[in-house]
Amino acid sequence: MGTKTNRGLQPATTRVLITGTAGFIGFHLARKLLAEGFIVHGYDGLIDYYDVALKRRRHQMLADAPYFTATEGMLEDQLLFDATVDDFAPDVIVHLAAQAGVRYSIENPRCYIESNVVGTFNVIEAARRQQVTHLLMASTSSVYGANTRMPYCETDKADAQLTIYAASKKANEAMAHSYAHLWDLPTTMFRFFTVYGPWGRPDMALFKFVDAILDDRPIDIYNHGEMYRDFTYIDDLVNGIRLLLDAVPERPVDGIVSDGDSLSPVAPFRIVNIGNSDKVRLLDFIEAIETSLGKRANRQYMEMQQGDVPATWADGSLLRRLTGYRPQTDFREGVGRFVAWYREYSGK
Template sequence: MRRVLVTGTAGFIGFHLARLLLSQGFQVHGYDGMTDYYDVALKRRRHQMLMQSPAFSATEDLLENHERLMQVATEFQPEVIVHLAAQAGVRYSLENPRSYVESNVVGTFNVMEAARELEVNHLLMASTSSIYGANENMPFAEVDKADTQLTIYAATKKANEAMGHSYAHLWNLPTTMFRFFTVYGTWGRPDLAYFKFTDAILNDRPIDIYNNGEMFRDFTCVDDLVRGIHLLIDTVPMRPDSRVDIPAGDSLSPVAPYRIVNIGNSEKVRLMDFIEAIEDAVGKKAIRNYMPMQMGDVPATWADTSLLQELTGYKPQTDIRTGMKQFVDWYREYYQIPA
């Protein structure tokens, strides 16, 4: 049974990935700090569900605790590490930037140290579409220059990519960074827009729609996202001395076993169309409060996922109406709201 250490398993994406890996016969050890950025009860419920599998075990501690992380990793001896834990939230980074540096930079460094010392077969780490920042050429491709981040959250993730490349080069550590695009789905985070919109519509509260609704996002269903991560586990970047050339469009580093991969739905969706999908799933219209663009936000994101498809043969394709119907059904069940 293959062993995978996953950070952030009580979180939205980490929970879904752990559940998928367990269903595929992996042994998973989760590592999560259970911070109170949002409802800890939701995090604990996710872990309780994972604990129903005998192949799952977990540690509750912060990634900043290097000694504890090394102890856990050394005892578990993972073949693969998937690093998802982070201080998330673009808007919260305006209020508490220090937490992003401590968690996303120091915590990620500790994960990389563990991967180096244990000489894992593959280190996979989460990045974000926010990396593309002020880029205007779309769809965003992994080989595009991305040096204009607009928030400290995006800047810490850009730092993670640079740190990951240096470790891949220095220690010959196969590393894949995957950039997420606006993830939504069941067991989601209450701070995310679609979650807040659903709650507000059901309770007859207005929803804030920024930039007067003139925004586009590459909305990605979490089930599609974690399937992409699962497939990338065995897509190990080749070392420089074992390859002839790098195909056009491949972000593989010329000097390290390191690659960046977008995981998105490869579709630019109007925010208003997404809101309409939520309204249809709920069965009620939203009270709309149109607002100007918020500081640090971008008007559009759109992923070029041709590299993911080339590497794995997989293309995410859950449409927003199907995905939001699944979420609203889960929301009603979890919060015991009758249809």
């Protein structure tokens, strides 16, 4: 199906550059790869979109590993990023750094173009120049936008993005495809769904809800709680990414692609959903938080927010075909793990 297993990927000699290692997902992925013996270099701007102290704590933990080094810098700084890539000489690049946040993109769209479009172009161009064996880049379920047919499948048309964040990620997919076609650059884009877990981002619902409930502050529940999300636990997500490192897309012979595969007919390029393949009602998620905390929330019901969608739900069959893996952490278990981490981290 236009895929080869990267059998030459030996951790002790494989050099992986990860952008966004001070971020939630990048930190967890780097920690997993380091535990397996990979040589990892992190690149992160440590911007103040949320608590920089949390980001520095993550980087400090990674720095305890003997095969981790890092550069602090912005992706838009082409000279610094190019010098970092040339000096480290990675075999694989995993691009996770981005200006995140669907709602913030409505307030400050320009920074999404600078970071997610210009910065990502610099990553793709560096990967081409370095001739990496595999470029893996983060996209998002938000690119499905106004699609209403669920579960979302990678082969569905996705041309109706609802926010500049989603549009910037769709632009990343388009740029990466063109480079894969022109330069035979093996590229995998993974579309994340609602990722949660320990060391998560303070701007995301789980972190905000737990913090507010413990402080007796009300929580805002949009669309009166009639929202559905494919909640994906962080360990499941990074397991999926790790396995995809070895699933290197190949340009298909004669443009023939098997049914259900998102492999491009003209490039070694593929898009893969990584989700729990289940949709959970927001009110059920909140009840799981209350159960883990042993405390009821002061619920403040709100209308739907601009740019939001009522539901997301991943078709995870392609990930299973490529790797044999299916994320399956139950959201109640995952919430419990987050709450235990948060109590220890915050001292509350």
